[in-house]
Amino acid sequence: MQVWAVANQKGGVGKTTTAVSLAGELSNLGKSVLLIDLDPHGSMSAYFKLDPDSHEPSIYHLFQTPAYAVNEIIVDTGIDKVKLLPSSTAVATLDRQLGTQAGKGLVIKNALTSYEDQFDYCLIDCAPLLGILMVNALAAADKLLVPVQTEFLAIKGLERMLHTLNMILKARAEPLEYLIIPTMFDRRTRAAIQSLRQLRETYHETIWDNIIPVDTQFREASRQGKPISHVAASSRGAKAYVQLLNRLLNGKSEPSLMASGH
Numbered sequence: 001m002q003v004w005a006v007a008n009q010k011g012g013v014g015k016t017t018t019a020v021s022l023a024g025e026l027s028n029l030g031k032s033v034l035l036i037d038l039d040p041h042g043s044m045s046a047y048f049k050l051d052p053d054s055h056e057p058s059i060y061h062l063f064q065t066p067a068y069a070v071n072e073i074i075v076d077t078g079i080d081k082v083k084l085l086p087s088s089t090a091v092a093t094l095d096r097q098l099g100t101q102a103g104k105g106l107v108i109k110n111a112l113t114s115y116e117d118q119f120d121y122c123l124i125d126c127a128p129l130l131g132i133l134m135v136n137a138l139a140a141a142d143k144l145l146v147p148v149q150t151e152f153l154a155i156k157g158l159e160r161m162l163h164t165l166n167m168i169l170k171a172r173a174e175p176l177e178y179l180i181i182p183t184m185f186d187r188r189t190r191a192a193i194q195s196l197r198q199l200r201e202t203y204h205e206t207i208w209d210n211i212i213p214v215d216t217q218f219r220e221a222s223r224q225g226k227p228i229s230h231v232a233a234s235s236r237g238a239k240a241y242v243q244l245l246n247r248l249l250n251g252k253s254e255p256s257l258m259a260s261g262h
């Protein structure tokens, strides 16, 4: 099983959309996927029509009760071979409860070890927060995907986030490969074109050489609770995620590594 975490400290940059869209494309390839909603807002759970305010059990129980098995928590998404580990609003309290307990950074990684053979891919949708959940995501991940909205100020926030992530990653034995993904690109606006150029200049080695365009079909897909490929397979947005998946599966470029502690 390959584990990919989708993270950015900023909200509304396309994290959940990226995780769901890639899951849809992987499903189209016949791959099995475990989606993990690590966001206390539960927007991925809500995407699949669950109510994070009332849904139980959720990943909260994985942290609370070590005996809880992933199998007891996963739910169907309605997408072939794609399952979801949902979040719930109680997850928001985990940082305060677990902040100082040793070993709580490896809950997700450890929980996944029994499911290595059950899924081909695991995609983790991270919260726009740096806390115990992010530590868990980074510890479990083989690859980090960083969606960045192509707008002014995107770069400032990105710099700050990569710096913080590097600090967290010092605790990892192995460096983490990551890819920056320009999202919501609107080629009609100067701001988008300029910020894309700036992103490419600053992160030329770690940025995907393509973009995810603005596409209203994403809204329609989320309304229907399905990945874009299952709603509008020939849309520009769906095609862009096919290309992104190809890059992730066959990527020829050099891996971009974040520092390890060794």
Ligand SMILES: Nc1ncnc2c1ncn2[C@@H]1O[C@H](COP(=O)(O)OP(=O)(O)O)[C@@H](O)[C@H]1O
Pocket: 010, 011, 012, 013, 014, 015, 016, 017, 018, 043, 183, 184, 185, 212, 213, 214, 215, 216, 218, 219, 222, 237
């Ligand atoms: N490429 C895109 N074009 C148009 N709308 C998008 C695109 N990507 C995401 N969206 C929409 O933008 C909103 C925020 O996206 P989301 O994936 O939830 O961001 P995040 O998880 O980073 O908070 C959602 O309403 C989503 O449907």
Ligand SMILES: [Mg+2]
Pocket: 012, 015, 016, 017, 039, 043, 044, 125
């Ligand atoms: Mg989200």
